[in-house]
Amino acid sequence: MKKMLSQTISEARSFVADVLDFVFPRHCTVCGERLQKDEQFLCADCLLHLPRTGLASAEGNEIEQLFWGRVDIRRAMSFFRYHSASNYHRILMDLKFHGKPEIGIFMGRLMARELAGTKIFDGVDVIVPVPLAKSRLKKRGYNQSEMIARGISEITGLQIDTRSVVRTKANVSQIGKGRQQRQENVEGIFSLADSDALKGKHVLVVDDVLTTGATTISLISEIQKVCDAKCSVLTMAVASN
Numbered sequence: 001m002k003k004m005l006s007q008t009i010s011e012a013r014s015f016v017a018d019v020l021d022f023v024f025p026r027h028c029t030v031c032g033e034r035l036q037k038d039e040q041f042l043c044a045d046c047l048l049h050l051p052r053t054g055l056a057s058a059e060g061n062e063i064e065q066l067f068w069g070r071v072d073i074r075r076a077m078s079f080f081r082y083h084s085a086s087n088y089h090r091i092l093m094d095l096k097f098h099g100k101p102e103i104g105i106f107m108g109r110l111m112a113r114e115l116a117g118t119k120i121f122d123g124v125d126v127i128v129p130v131p132l133a134k135s136r137l138k139k140r141g142y143n144q145s146e147m148i149a150r151g152i153s154e155i156t157g158l159q160i161d162t163r164s165v166v167r168t169k170a171n172v173s174q175i176g177k178g179r180q181q182r183q184e185n186v187e188g189i190f191s192l193a194d195s196d197a198l199k200g201k202h203v204l205v206v207d208d209v210l211t212t213g214a215t216t217i218s219l220i221s222e223i224q225k226v227c228d229a230k231c232s233v234l235t236m237a238v239a240s241n
């Protein structure tokens with residue numbers, strides 16, 4: 001009887017999904033083609049061709065090198081490369097500017113599944129998504145990095161800490177500025193609300209995009225200034241030249 005009931009419920013759900021798909025067709029974020037019933041955000045083809053960096057197991061990779069001599073990190077990597085002219089850029093646009101936090105959760109889950117067993121999660125105690133300034137958070141309604149972190153947390157079981165680090169200033173434009181100036185621009189934009197919370201922990205800093213690394217460096221140096229914590233970095237995307 002129970003089995004029959006669960007079968008009926010599952011058939012009813014499938015029927016509802018079919019109707020919803022018909023009334024509100026969903027489209028691939030990247031190519032715009034209509035999604036199949038079992039696809040979410042990205043069609044199978046775009047998912048297959050997502051330009052993954054494949055750097056998870058490459059120690060001393062180009063992402064890690066960005067941090068060398070600036071802050072002490074264990075591991076660092078980005079999941080995929082994007083170019084502003086590439087259609088994959090639309091994932092970022094939807095997440096950051098088009099009010100679609102769910103794509104962040106989807107990408108976080110995808111990253112965690114594909115990176116499981118690589119060294120990026122080795123020994124990590126807690127995830128700290130790069131915080132947004134209050135004004136930005138209010139405007140956007142959500143922190144895109146936290147959405148990615150949520151997806152990662154669902155799969156890995158790692159806890160997310162959104163309280164210990166706060167952002168006191170929003171980012172100012174980095175366009176047209178040199179490396180030195182970019183770093184100076186973001187110095188002191190984070191502060192630790194709780195200096196004990198991250199003490200002795202291995203923190204995985206999660207962000208949506210890595211460009212020069214200046215923001216992430218500022219965050220890590222603030223953490224390490226206050227407490228003895230190991231830090232690793234995982235970003236969803238990295239801007240390619």
Ligand SMILES: [Zn+2]
Binds near residue numbers: 028030047
């Ligand atoms: Zn597609």
